[in-house]
Amino acid sequence: MKELCHTIDSFKESIFSTITRKAIETGAINLAQGFPDFEGPKWIIDLAKEAMDEGKNQYSASIGIRPLRQSIQTLYKKFYDLNFDADKDITVTNGATQAIYLSIKAVINPGDEVIIFEPFYDSYVGSILLAGGVPVPVTLKGPSFEFDLKELENAFSDQTKLIIINTPHNPSGKIFTTKEYDQIATLVEKYDTYVLSDEVYEFLTFDNFKHTPVASHYKLKDRTITVSSAGKTFEFTGWKIGWAVAPAKITHAIRMIQQFQVFCVAHPLQVAMGKAIDRLDSYLPDFRARYQAKRDFFIKGLQAAGYSPIIPNGTYFVLVPIDGNDDFSACMDLIEKKKVASIPPSSFYLKSDDGKKYLRFCFAKKFETLEKACELLK
Ligand SMILES: Cc1ncc(COP(=O)(O)O)c(C=O)c1O
Structure with missing residues (x-):
């Protein structure tokens, strides 16, 4: 049969699907993909x-x-x-x-x-x-x-x-x-x-x-x-x-x-x-206060676990510098050994290798999820 669209040849499975599957297989806490682990209002x-x-x-x-x-x-x-x-x-x-x-x-x-x-x-x-x-x-x-x-x-x-x-x-x-x-x-x-x-x-x-x-x-x-x-x-x-x-x-x-x-x-x-x-107007104050508290709580937890997160001014993500230069292996290691899933950010780069120096965690999660993750990360 004739070839399919060539543009797709360069497309790989999204890193979110790869990591989420791995998190499910290993029973890891999923701080990878950007969505809450609780219901909206x-x-x-x-x-x-x-x-x-x-x-x-x-x-x-x-x-x-x-x-x-x-x-x-x-x-x-x-x-x-x-x-x-x-x-x-x-x-x-x-x-x-x-x-x-x-x-x-x-x-x-x-x-x-x-x-x-x-x-x-x-x-x-x-x-x-x-x-x-x-x-x-x-x-x-x-x-x-x-x-x-x-x-x-x-x-x-x-x-x-x-x-x-x-x-x-x-x-x-x-x-x-x-x-x-x-x-x-x-x-x-x-x-x-x-x-x-x-x-x-x-x-x-x-x-x-x-x-x-x-x-x-x-x-x-x-x-x-x-x-x-x-x-x-x-x-x-x-x-x-x-x-x-x-x-x-x-x-x-x-x-x-x-x-x-x-x-x-x-x-x-x-x-x-x-x-x-x-x-x-009435929704935002509580929404913003909750996420501010989640950010502060997670940053403190990461620091207590020995990491030096880059404090985010916005979003519900935090980048954490890692030892070495291989974010994918570091991510897999954390999933296997600590049962916490993150995202290796090198997949968000086309030119620079800078992404290999970090892991990305999502803190749009219940406090108990964040607490457990920080305990496991110690
Ligand atoms: C920067 C950015 N833009 C867009 C989206 C996607 O938004 P939506 O779920 O509304 O398609 C995301 C989701 O993570 C995002 O991080």
């Missing part, structure tokens, strides 16, 4: 049940139900003073992952270059390659995970079409600074590129750190696609409700692809998430 489950009982069970509008798009519009206005139009600028997607795919497909022609900061969320590279684009990595250097301006400048060329930013950043917990936004904006303007900003951890910031959307930057608003996910904010990663927010022309392109890809997203879950977003 019961009141949101009730909202979804109500929506089902009320008959919201057929296809919705392809672009997402209007009440949810209006809730997203209000979110950006209320929290960031950003004006987006629910009818023209907002598309509901199957999680942020699909929003990322749609955004890249909407912007990229075969051969276009896309700058990505490494370590990166692994769907970026897959989506770029599926669109026929060329990923161009720029390394964020630990322990502070700043980029080297010269390296970034050298990554830009006349072929650059898009740069992807992820802030707060998985896996480092870095929050990009205003100075970094300015530096990126200057280059983006110079080379006339688009920006995809993955902000799924927008409400997971710690201490006095605050998230500022990339689209708030006066030079970037008109060329930025902002992606986020209710899955992270409301602890329902399995519901896969996300969105892409962008100027009308880009949104039109995104919607044209959406109609032929999944057409629409689970209808009753859109109803529930719209209502949940409307209650963010």
Whole structure:
């Protein structure tokens, strides 16, 4: 038979599937994949049940139900003073992952270059390659995970079409600074590129750190696609409700692809998430306090177990430097010997070997899970 799509030849099984399978086989505590080991709020489950009982069970509008798009519009206005139009600028997607795919497909022609900061969320590279684009990595250097301006400048060329930013950043917990936004904006303007900003951890910031959307930057608003996910904010990663927010022309392109890809997203879950977003004001204080406590608790536990974690300013991940230069073996060793699963971050790099020096742990887990993991890690 004729050969299948060549792009897929370079795709390997996701590291999350590999490690999760190993964790299950060995009975290890799974601090690998980024999702809570507890239920999201019961009141949101009730909202979804109500929506089902009320008959919201057929296809919705392809672009997402209007009440949810209006809730997203209000979110950006209320929290960031950003004006987006629910009818023209907002598309509901199957999680942020699909929003990322749609955004890249909407912007990229075969051969276009896309700058990505490494370590990166692994769907970026897959989506770029599926669109026929060329990923161009720029390394964020630990322990502070700043980029080297010269390296970034050298990554830009006349072929650059898009740069992807992820802030707060998985896996480092870095929050990009205003100075970094300015530096990126200057280059983006110079080379006339688009920006995809993955902000799924927008409400997971710690201490006095605050998230500022990339689209708030006066030079970037008109060329930025902002992606986020209710899955992270409301602890329902399995519901896969996300969105892409962008100027009308880009949104039109995104919607044209959406109609032929999944057409629409689970209808009753859109109803529930719209209502949940409307209650963010009362929801967020407890949410943020819980994750701040989890971060502090886990960091202390890791330190007591003899590790020197890099303290994250955002997200629910922490990178821990390891002895030696082989994150995969170190990860397997911890699973076998200590019964704790993490992620070897070298799979989030294309260029640098820096990822081999760390393991990534997820602390979106019950306190008792974190406590047990820290005990085992001693
Ligand atoms: C940086 C980043 N972007 C996007 C996603 C995916 O979000 P969703 O589950 O809504 O597709 C994740 C999930 O871990 C992530 O870490």
